[in-house]
Amino acid sequence: MKILRLGKNGQVGWDLQCTLASLGSVLVLDRHGATMADVPWGIKSAAGKRVHGDLTKPEQIVDTILRLQPDVVVNAAAYTAVDRAESEPELARLVNTQAPAAMASACDQVDALLVHYSTDYVFDGASANPYSEDDKPSPKSVYGQTKLEGEEAVRVFAKKHLILRTAWVFGSHGGNFLKTVLRLSQERSSLRGVDDQIGTPTSASYIAETTASVIAQLVTENRYESLASPSLRDPDYGTYHLSCAGRTSWFNYACYVVQTARLLGMGGKLRPEAIEPIASTAYPTAAARPTMSVLDTSKLQKTFGIWSPMWELEVPKVLLQLRAQQKAEKAVLQ
Numbered sequence: 001m002k003i004l005r006l007g008k009n010g011q012v013g014w015d016l017q018c019t020l021a022s023l024g025s026v027l028v029l030d031r032h033g034a035t036m037a038d039v040p041w042g043i044k045s046a047a048g049k050r051v052h053g054d055l056t057k058p059e060q061i062v063d064t065i066l067r068l069q070p071d072v073v074v075n076a077a078a079y080t081a082v083d084r085a086e087s088e089p090e091l092a093r094l095v096n097t098q099a100p101a102a103m104a105s106a107c108d109q110v111d112a113l114l115v116h117y118s119t120d121y122v123f124d125g126a127s128a129n130p131y132s133e134d135d136k137p138s139p140k141s142v143y144g145q146t147k148l149e150g151e152e153a154v155r156v157f158a159k160k161h162l163i164l165r166t167a168w169v170f171g172s173h174g175g176n177f178l179k180t181v182l183r184l185s186q187e188r189s190s191l192r193g194v195d196d197q198i199g200t201p202t203s204a205s206y207i208a209e210t211t212a213s214v215i216a217q218l219v220t221e222n223r224y225e226s227l228a229s230p231s232l233r234d235p236d237y238g239t240y241h242l243s244c245a246g247r248t249s250w251f252n253y254a255c256y257v258v259q260t261a262r263l264l265g266m267g268g269k270l271r272p273e274a275i276e277p278i279a280s281t282a283y284p285t286a287a288a289r290p291t292m293s294v295l296d297t298s299k300l301q302k303t304f305g306i307w308s309p310m311w312e313l314e315v316p317k318v319l320l321q322l323r324a325q326q327k328a329e330k331a332v333l334q
């Protein structure tokens with residue numbers, strides 16, 4: 001399988017490097033692109049030309065996909081600065097809507113599967129129940145709106161698409177809430193956490209593992225051909241909710257991270273009891289966020305047999321990775 005992965009150094013992109021490698025040849029592009037010599041499969045067209053991964057230049061992404069003719073494109077790149085998007089809506093729309101639209105149309109031309117990530121922030125949070133794929137999105141922010149428009153473009157332009165909506169991502173690589181809390185726990189003896197926004201922290205490694213498993217089921221396994229009924233033979237392209245199981249608030253999440261870090265010998269000045277729950281109104285942000293954005297992941301379970309781990313089980317794994325990284329960095333400095 002020839003796989004093109006966009007978004008090299010993001011949280012999800014980073015963890016995809018291990019999981020996709022088992023599926024075939026992978027070319028990874030960041031915004032700086034690469035040379036044709038970096039492409040791990042044979043291409044007839046001009047050597048010496050560059051391939052591009054900058055999502056602010058959708059026409060170059062199209063040219064790259066048409067030339068590379070991949071079987072699968074995994075787009076882990078996105079404009080993810082939720083608050084900054086309120087003052088940079090054009091840039092957010094270019095990266096989150098126009099680039100995926102161009103990608104989708106190019107994928108369709110070369111008959112490639114496009115795997116694209118979206119967000120729980122497409123919902124307004126007014127529901128009391130976890131959101132299913134059939135619930136009507138109604139974003140409250142520019143980020144959520146541009147991601148929703150990106151989803152819609154992918155659905156329209158790429159027959160073979162997977163849109164994986166995820167939430168509250170954390171991992172050992174890149175910036176995220178868990179790492180911020182861990183850093184602040186070393187520096188401060190008190191902290192405040194928003195207690196009236198409910199969601200599900202989801203590890204980048206779980207997203208990456210699930211992505212590879214779903215691609216394998218859709219592309220490499222013959223499960224559709226072997227089904228007896230022709231009506232069941234259409235591969236399960238479409239939109240899926242992909243998050244860990246459980247739910248929490250930012251406040252409880254922060255308490256859990258600090259408590260677990262202490263148990264693992266990574267604690268600092270901050271004790272979990274010193275974290276104060278606050279309302280969103282006490283922590284104004286440029287972008288409004290949904291108050292309840294838990295995702296119902298049963299469609300993913302039923303279709304691909306994938307069961308989400310509880311988010312609390314993923315936190316210590318990432319903390320241990322961070323501890324190992326810190327130790328390795330110290331060893332290099334000594």
Ligand SMILES: NC(=O)c1ccc[n+]([C@@H]2O[C@H](COP(=O)([O-])OP(=O)(O)OC[C@H]3O[C@@H](n4cnc5c(N)ncnc54)[C@H](OP(=O)(O)O)[C@@H]3O)[C@@H](O)[C@H]2O)c1
Pocket residue numbers: 007008009010011012013030031053054055056076077078079080095117118119120121147165166167168169170174175
């Ligand atoms: N983070 C979350 O909590 C969260 C929640 C729900 C859904 N999601 C979705 O999950 C997906 C992965 O998110 P993530 O957390 O892994 O994001 P992330 O850590 O913020 O990484 C974003 C990636 O996009 C790249 N990128 C940004 N602008 C680009 C451009 N113009 N051209 C090429 N690359 C560009 C970044 O490259 P540089 O490193 O060069 O900047 C980075 O590699 C995204 O679709 C996001 O919307 C994330």
